[in-house]
Amino acid sequence: MPELPEVENVRRSLKRIVPAGARSRRLTLHRPDLRFPFPLGLSEKLVGERLLDIHRRAKYLIFETDRFWLLSHLGMTGSWRELSTPALHDHLEWEFENGPTLVFNDPRRFGFVSLHDKSRKLDAFEALGPEPLEEDFDAEYLLRISRGKLQPLKSFLLDQKNVAGLGNIYVCEALFLSGLSPFKKARQLKLENCRKIVKSVRKILLSAIDAGGSTIRDYKNAEGKSGAFQNGFRVYGRDGEACRKCRGPIRIRRQAGRSTFWCATCQK
DNA sequence: CTCCTATCCTGCGAGC
């Protein structure tokens, strides 16, 4: 479900729901695990902790409390919301004193949460590449890490250790904007191509964040608001339809287990 | 190494 723009919108909406410094009263689990078992002693450890801030790294939400980092990955169908009516697949409830109760819901259970002591080094993100909206994601970096790689651009940009936060939708959209084929080999990239990619990725992500993310089926932020960026898709989910630029057909092909959408005329 | 496949799980739309 959620790529960087959706997670960023979830983060912002969660911050509007829970007042900074709200004290954790109780955390309830409705099953032992999601993708992984819930951390040992999760509920006990978080009681009395204040929620100081909510951050994002790649597609991870990071709840910062007095003593812990609580990481939440949404997988494909994970969502946070303020509890009003209980629903099927509500797995975790987090109550705050004089405040709301947050609920994590995840039908497919590909999501997970993990708990990390702030006094220890956080190594959960060590394998992740740079944030695509930060300065260290630039053309020189892309050129350097793409040397010798036979991998097609699509898989190269989906790989979280190259750049962290892109998923299937935004890679397809960014590649269309860059005019580069998803099947081009990474090692064939020239510096100029890398500039195009960096610029396109940034532009797509910023527009998508602004639009509240993309709602294909069921994505909503924590306040229940859907995204609107799906209305601006140039290629994703548009196979058989006319390219908005050249009027040729948008095509779809299976690539590394995922659907790739592209325009064979506009992307070389 | 590098790259692809299968896998975890539920829900839904297409096609019969």
Place this chain on the structure above:
DNA sequence: TGCTCGCAGGATAGGA
């Protein structure tokens, strides 16, 4: 209408 099939926004272990 009801069934089966394939696919879905992610990540990763394992095999070629």
